[in-house]
Amino acid sequence: MKAMPKRIFVAAYRQSPFGKLGAVTIPGIVHQALTEVSSDAGFPLEVVDTASVAGCLTPLTGDQVLLSGLVASEKGLQSKPIETVENACASGGQAILSVVHRLLLGEGEVGIALGVEKMRDDEGKADGKRIGKVLGTASHPDDRPGKVFVFPHLFAEVMDRYLKEWGVTERDMAHVPVTFYEHAQHNPYAQMRGVSMTVEKVLTIEGPNRYIAEGLPLKTFECSQISDGWAAIVLATEEGLRRLGVDRARTAELVGFGQATDPLSTKGRDVLRPAGAYKAMRAAYETAGIGPEDVDVAEVHDCFGIMGALAVEILGKVPAGQGARYYVEGKARLGGGALPINTSGGLIAKGHPISATGVAMVGWSYWQLTGQVPEALQVKNPRYAATFNIGGPICASVTTVLKATA
Amino acid sequence: MKAMPKRIFVAAYRQSPFGKLGAVTIPGIVHQALTEVSSDAGFPLEVVDTASVAGCLTPLTGDQVLLSGLVASEKGLQSKPIETVENACASGGQAILSVVHRLLLGEGEVGIALGVEKMRDDEGKADGKRIGKVLGTASHPDDRPGKVFVFPHLFAEVMDRYLKEWGVTERDMAHVPVTFYEHAQHNPYAQMRGVSMTVEKVLTIEGPNRYIAEGLPLKTFECSQISDGWAAIVLATEEGLRRLGVDRARTAELVGFGQATDPLSTKGRDVLRPAGAYKAMRAAYETAGIGPEDVDVAEVHDCFGIMGALAVEILGKVPAGQGARYYVEGKARLGGGALPINTSGGLIAKGHPISATGVAMVGWSYWQLTGQVPEALQVKNPRYAATFNIGGPICASVTTVLKATA
Numbered sequence: 012m013k014a015m016p017k018r019i020f021v022a023a024y025r026q027s028p029f030g031k032l033g034a035v036t037i038p039g040i041v042h043q044a045l046t047e048v049s050s051d052a053g054f055p056l057e058v059v060d061t062a063s064v065a066g067c068l069t070p071l072t073g074d075q076v077l078l079s080g081l082v083a084s085e086k087g088l089q090s091k092p093i094e095t096v097e098n099a100c101a102s103g104g105q106a107i108l109s110v111v112h113r114l115l116l117g118e119g120e121v122g123i124a125l126g127v128e129k130m131r132d133d134e135g136k137a138d139g140k141r142i143g144k145v146l147g148t149a150s151h152p153d154d155r156p157g158k159v160f161v162f163p164h165l166f167a168e169v170m171d172r173y174l175k176e177w178g179v180t181e182r183d184m185a186h187v188p189v190t191f192y193e194h195a196q197h198n199p200y201a202q203m204r205g206v207s208m209t210v211e212k213v214l215t216i217e218g219p220n221r222y223i224a225e226g227l228p229l230k231t232f233e234c235s236q237i238s239d240g241w242a243a244i245v246l247a248t249e250e251g252l253r254r255l256g257v258d259r260a261r262t263a264e265l266v267g268f269g270q271a272t273d274p275l276s277t278k279g280r281d282v283l284r285p286a287g288a289y290k291a292m293r294a295a296y297e298t299a300g301i302g303p304e305d306v307d308v309a310e311v312h313d314c315f316g317i318m319g320a321l322a323v324e325i326l327g328k329v330p331a332g333q334g335a336r337y338y339v340e341g342k343a344r345l346g347g348g349a350l351p352i353n354t355s356g357g358l359i360a361k362g363h364p365i366s367a368t369g370v371a372m373v374g375w376s377y378w379q380l381t382g383q384v385p386e387a388l389q390v391k392n393p394r395y396a397a398t399f400n401i402g403g404p405i406c407a408s409v410t411t412v413l414k415a416t417a
Numbered sequence: 418m419k420a421m422p423k424r425i426f427v428a429a430y431r432q433s434p435f436g437k438l439g440a441v442t443i444p445g446i447v448h449q450a451l452t453e454v455s456s457d458a459g460f461p462l463e464v465v466d467t468a469s470v471a472g473c474l475t476p477l478t479g480d481q482v483l484l485s486g487l488v489a490s491e492k493g494l495q496s497k498p499i500e501t502v503e504n505a506c507a508s509g510g511q512a513i514l515s516v517v518h519r520l521l522l523g524e525g526e527v528g529i530a531l532g533v534e535k536m537r538d539d540e541g542k543a544d545g546k547r548i549g550k551v552l553g554t555a556s557h558p559d560d561r562p563g564k565v566f567v568f569p570h571l572f573a574e575v576m577d578r579y580l581k582e583w584g585v586t587e588r589d590m591a592h593v594p595v596t597f598y599e600h601a602q603h604n605p606y607a608q609m610r611g612v613s614m615t616v617e618k619v620l621t622i623e624g625p626n627r628y629i630a631e632g633l634p635l636k637t638f639e640c641s642q643i644s645d646g647w648a649a650i651v652l653a654t655e656e657g658l659r660r661l662g663v664d665r666a667r668t669a670e671l672v673g674f675g676q677a678t679d680p681l682s683t684k685g686r687d688v689l690r691p692a693g694a695y696k697a698m699r700a701a702y703e704t705a706g707i708g709p710e711d712v713d714v715a716e717v718h719d720c721f722g723i724m725g726a727l728a729v730e731i732l733g734k735v736p737a738g739q740g741a742r743y744y745v746e747g748k749a750r751l752g753g754g755a756l757p758i759n760t761s762g763g764l765i766a767k768g769h770p771i772s773a774t775g776v777a778m779v780g781w782s783y784w785q786l787t788g789q790v791p792e793a794l795q796v797k798n799p800r801y802a803a804t805f806n807i808g809g810p811i812c813a814s815v816t817t818v819l820k821a822t823a
Contacts, residue, residue, distance in 0.1 A: 012524060038558060038681075070476040070554055077505040077555045080681025080812040083693070084557075089686075090693040093678040094511050094813070097501040099483040105500050112518045118418060148476055149483040151490075152444060272499040275444075275486025280495075287489070287496040406486040407500070 012298045017115050020262040021413065022255055023052030023245040024374035029362030030202035031135035032239035037066065037073045040127045040241050041081040045088070048123065048243035054255050056087030059245075060119025063094050063109035065102030065366035066127045067402075071145045073129055082125065092118060098272070099149035100314060101402030102126060103242065103369025104409025108270055110246050120251035126371070127241045128364035137237040146365075149403045151276035160223060163315065165404045167222075167229035169282050170317035174228060176283055177332035179320075181228050185213035186338035187316035188233050188359050194345060195356025197387035202236045202362035233316035233359070240364030242371040260417040263380040263396070265373075267301075267412035269294030277404045283332075288325045291408040292399060296327070299395070299412035303327030306350055306412075307393035308379045310372035312401045313357040319343070322399055323352060345388060354379065354388045369400035373411055380415040418704045423521050426668040427819065428661050429458030429651040430780035435768030436608035437541035438645035443472065443479045446533045446647050447487040451494070454529065454649035460661050462493030465651075466525025469500050469515035471508030471772035472533045473808075477551045479535055488531065498524060504678070505555035506720060507808030508532060509648065509775025510815025514676055516652050526657035532777070533647045534770035543643040552771075555809045557682035566629060569721065571810045573628075573635035575688050576723035580634060582689055583738035585726075587634050591619035592744035593722035594639050594765050600751060601762025603793040608642045608768035639722035639765070646770030648777040666823040669786040669802070671779075673707075673818035675700030683810045689738075694731045697814040698805060702733070705801070705818035709733030712756055712818075713799035714785045716778035718807045719763040725749070728805050729758060751794060760785065760794045775806035779817055786821040 025048040032040065041064070049056050064082050069075045079093040092113060096105040103126035110122035131137045139160075147161035158164040173179060192208035195201035213232045216222065220231045247255060252262065269291035274280055296302055303326055311322035320334035328350055329337055342349035355361045355375040358368060376396035378384045396413040431454040438446065447470070455462050470484045481487075485499040498519060502511040509532035516528035537543045545566075553567035564570040579585060598614035601607035619638045622628065626637045653661055658668065675697035680686060702708055709732055717728035726740035734756055735743055748755035761767045761781040764774060782802035784790045802819040 012522070016522070036558065067482055074554045075558070076473055076503060077681060077809045077812060079504055079678045080555075080557070080809050083678040083812070084680035084682065090677045090679055090696050092676045094514075094676065095503040097482060097503055098485055108500075109515075112522060115522055116418070116422070116518060148480045149486075151486070152442065152481070270498045270500065271496045272485045272489040273496055274490040275483060276490065290496050403483045403486050406483060406489070 014298060015266060018249050019111055019114055019265045020247050020252055021244060021265060021373065021377040022247045022252060022257045022262055023048055024377050025051050026200055026242040026371055026374055027240050028200045029238045029240040029364055031131055032129065033135065034133035037069055037075045037127065037129060038081050040129065041078065042085065044125055044127065044241040044243040045082065045085045048245060052245055056085050058254055059088060059121050059123055061092045061110060061113045062088065062123040062125065063096055063106040064125045065096050065106040067097045067099055067102040067366045068128055068130065068145055098407040099402030100365050101369055101400045101407040101409045102366040104400035107244065107370060107373055108268060108409060111265065111268060114246060114248050120248045120254060122246050123243060124246065124370055125243045126367035126369060128366050129239050130237045130364060131239050142237050154276050163223040163229055163234055165277055166315040166317055167224045167227035170229050171227050173283055173317055173320065179335045182210060182214060183335045183339050184316050184320065185210045187313065187319035188213055190338050190343045191313060191353050191357040191360040194354050194388060195360030197385050198356050198361060201356040201360055202238055203356065203360040208232060229315060235314045235358035235363035238362035238364040240362060240367045242367040242374055244370050244374050261381055262416050263377040263413045264416055265411060266414045267295040267299030269410040270408065272407040273405065275403060275406050282405050285405040288401065288405060288408040291410045292325050292327065295410040295412045301395055301412065306395045306397045308354060308376065308390045309350055309352050309397045310355060310375055311352055311399045313353060313359050314363060316359065319352065325399060326397060351390060354384065354390065369409055372398040372400055376413050380413055420704060421672060424655050425517055425520055425671045426653050426658055427650060427671060427779065427783040428653045428658060428663045428668055429454055430783050431457050432606055432648040432773065432777055432780055433646050434606045435644045435646040435770055437537055438535065439541065440539035443475055443481045443533065443535060444487050446535065447484065448491065450531055450533065450647040450649040451488065451491045454651060458651055462491050464660055465494060465527050465529055467498045467516060467519045468494065468529040468531065469502055469512040470531045471502050471512040473503045473505055473508040473772045474534055474536065474551055504813040505808030506771050507775055507806045507813040507815045508772040510806035512776060513650065513779055514674060514815060517671065517674060520652060520654050526654045526660060528652050529649060530652065530776055531649045532773035532775060534772050535645050536643050536770060537645050548643050560682050569629040569635060569640055571683055572721040572723055573630045573633035576635050577633050579689055579723055579726065585741045588616060588620060589741045589745050590722050590726065591616040593719065593725035594619055596744050596749045597719060597759050597763040597766040600760050600794060601766035603791050604762050604767060607762040607766055608644055609762065609766040614638060635721060641720045641764035641769035644768035644770040646768060646773045648773040648780055650776050650780050667787055668822050669783040669819045670822055671817060672820045673701040673705030675816040676814065678813040679811065681809060681812050688811055691811040694807065694811060694814040697816045698731050698733065701816040701818045707801055707818065712801045712803045714760060714782065714796045715756055715758055715803045716761060716781055717758055717805045719759060719765050720769060725758065731805060732803060751796065757796060760790065760796065775815055778804040778806055782819050786819055
């Protein structure tokens, strides 16, 4: 798409703290999310025309499909166009694009995209083996044999390739999670707030920190969290903004997006230069009419530390192979004199409730562009934000570019 | 949508026989479907710009999410916009709308919508209890307690309400499956081809035919089948048709569609006049610029016999409460002098591979409009076809109207 055929704005955003939601049901989470995002923004759900919802894991963790019917259960949302979408960990991003498509087509003026996930039990405990198996369903069956934890194992292989291809060290890579843990300390919604992380800790195999798969370099502290959480965003056209009575200066404009899906198996393709991810990011920039140099703040999909490194390359800030160095040099850190990455704390430190993640990236970016993040994390006068959300082993990619309106 | 902003055509359609696919994997089914639909239509997959795929049950029956990554594994489809969608038994319909949205927005000129499901084991056996539990995930948790088979039970309640509200008998209702079994005898893809059904058989409790839930009127022979199957459809803009080299006269035009979702629970709403279903059907007619009187052939969502009756009402052919009579009077039958319903055999007799169903409805309608169904089932010179696909307990509705181009 060369340019957006219609202007689309983020009008409101809410999320739960990521981590442990306690004894709540999936219907309860959906109800809370929709209630909070509408009451916070000061409008009744009756003004919403359409919605999309993602809860990729809920069939397996919550015996629930057809989440759209739970959304439609809210007063004001009955009998409206509401669909459920899924692209694994990019499900949240797909929910946003699904709403954007309908708004662009004139099927409505105000839409909500919602991502929900309940990965822990009511006491907050995570069954790592079970979650590992559930997440493994987002891989190709041929890639599963011989792997206890399929996803960390697949990304451990990607990390191993990266280190060997580019001569990068485990110590270099350790700067990725350290950067995100630092940011997370100031984010009240972050799961790992209160937990300090250092390069030495990442490199020291003790306690919970271990190599995920024998002979491969990925360690526990480089992995994202097992999280409950929800994220809900309100998107609107110009007419929609008028209906909501939202001041334009309190919005961010969604000026570009991209989506591309690569083969599910990591075999036989260059996962260090994932074609779909690059293509989706280029598409978002092209539609926005900007380049990487224009972006002031970015939220990317650091399901594992290696993806934090790759993301900086995919964003176009550095050539392939130099992403890890970006973290070593402190450029990814807020105040590092370059594009700060994951000021929210990212999936590693903010948490990763699978289908909420893609929504939360855009939501946090909107908060950044409207000056609503905690002061310690606020980028000064940002003009453009970029997001990069993936599903599966760098398989499905969803990207967006947001622009400040103030 | 008052009218389609761009012309969209069905350019090709293929499906598997519904019923038993034997020892095939989910990746194998996706591969077969995409290979067959493209080779049958005589084009390579390289010409396809985008795709959507649905396999609602595959997380639970096949340990597989992110089907989009399997679609992207085909040569020619890598790194293209491909998403997975889900609205329970309306997932196939949503896959079509997802592609339609992207074609209307100019994100591509040729798209494929695919629905796949593997509900039986490799020997073709169905584990009814397991499938019952899996399908039960498309209901509201509050509606599940006390029900062994959640879905048939919920629809048995709807049927019971219908009989009591309108003074309709079980004998009247028995005409619904009988009509569909009759049609299925001539459809080579139908699971119940070769099985005869009569009103007396439906009414006689013996062998496999029993009341599904005590005190409620729904019987086994009024239920749809447990089926493996896939259905793949190629949609194209006018530019896309030129690229494919498909003769316009061999296409059908998609001139209208609708989608609406009602609350997931059946409690507290009028399931005999489901608001979302009526709204979605009206939307499709309005966009197409036609009324019920213009429709020559229809495929509807008869997951249970009661839905066959309700569907005729939702299509607007008869007022609420007179749907069953439409079957008793033989009007739903091909050659009955009225709008024939489910000339394919419907979900009850053609089979119901959950996520393939919505795609197959549109595919069969395209075959009807282009004279490609077996002669015994061919409606003479049909001009318009309508489809009505639902997910959950009359929760999510997807409707389309197709027009002959010849």
